[in-house]
Amino acid sequence: MLLSDLLGKPVHAVDGSSLGAIVDVRFRRSPRTGRHEGALELIALVVSPHSRHSMYGYERGRVNGPLVIAALIRWLHRKSRVIPWDCVSRVEPDAVVLGVEPPVIPLDVRSPIPLTRL
Amino acid sequence: MTRARKPQQPLEWYRDPDGRGVDARLHVLDRQMIDTDGVPVSTVDDLELDGVEIGESIDHSRPPQVSEILVGAAILPRIFGGHVPRSRWDRIPWEDVTRLATVVELRVHADDLDATWVERWFRDRVIARIPGGRHAPE
Numbered sequence: 001m002l003l004s005d006l007l008g009k010p011v012h013a014v015d016g017s018s019l020g021a022i023v024d025v026r027f028r029r030s031p032r033t034g035r036h037e038g039a040l041e042l043i044a045l046v047v048s049p050h051s052r053h054s055m056y057g058y059e060r061g062r063v064n065g066p067l068v069i070a071a072l073i074r075w076l077h078r079k080s081r082v083i084p085w086d087c088v089s090r091v092e093p094d095a096v097v098l099g100v101e102p103p104v105i106p107l108d109v110r111s112p113i114p115l116t117r118l
Numbered sequence: 119m120t121r122a123r124k125p126q127q128p129l130e131w132y133r134d135p136d137g138r139g140v141d142a143r144l145h146v147l148d149r150q151m152i153d154t155d156g157v158p159v160s161t162v163d164d165l166e167l168d169g170v171e172i173g174e175s176i177d178h179s180r181p182p183q184v185s186e187i188l189v190g191a192a193i194l195p196r197i198f199g200g201h202v203p204r205s206r207w208d209r210i211p212w213e214d215v216t217r218l219a220t221v222v223e224l225r226v227h228a229d230d231l232d233a234t235w236v237e238r239w240f241r242d243r244v245i246a247r248i249p250g251g252r253h254a255p256e
Binding site for chain 2: 001002003004005006007023024025026027028029032035036037039040041042043044046054055057059060082084085086087088089090091092093098099100102103105107109113
């Protein structure tokens with residue numbers, strides 16, 4: 001599958017409700033081996049309920065200027081969250097369907113992760 | 119086969135506390151690639167993910183991995199919509215990547231890649247036939 005097949009797709013929860021669209025895809029880099037870059041493993045989806053556009057790096061939490069643009073992007077992507085890949089059941093042509101209820105992991109690292117029963 | 123399940127890692131791990139995370143749009147897409155001699159090749163237009171197919175249940179016993187970097191006419195679908203047919207992409211295996219940093223460094227020569235055939239064709243068939251086109255300016 002191509003990465004562009006995932007970007008922009010809506011994510012549907014177990015009960016069929018929409019959680020938002022995939023705005024980015026998070027990989028984890030394995031250690032380098034010799035002259036080879038480590039493999040990139042898909043670990044999570046970054047999902048935004050209000051916008052399909054890129055966050056231009058503002059989601060990393062350390063950049064906050066120019067103030068107006070930072071505020072605009074923060075508002076466009078309010079309530080963005082990270083959905084672990086483990087929770088995904090299927091990738092359909094028009095949506096990504098989850099198999100279990102995902103925990104709420106706010107994308108902004110400054111926001112605490114609410115305690116949930118697992 | 120392992121079906122969808124609760125997260126197997128501590129939740130904070132998914133927010134990348136140790137900096138090993140790579141966000142596709144932020145860190146990979148549109149990055150410049152350079153070959154082993156430092157010659158610019160192209161930019162990353164798309165990635166092929168191994169281990170997940172559209173319409174099939176996902177097996178979580180093995181996480182999907184990036185298998186290839188795709189290069190092609192990605193700008194037209196971005197403006198006009200639609201998709202480039204899969205057969206039209208030029209592919210660079212992920213094993214050829216030596217470093218992913220502010221640029222993507224490859225361990226191959228640009229001239230050996232299918233991804234640069236348009237450039238080579240123009241150089242050999244068009245530029246080389248212009249008087250003075252076969253040597254560097256003096």
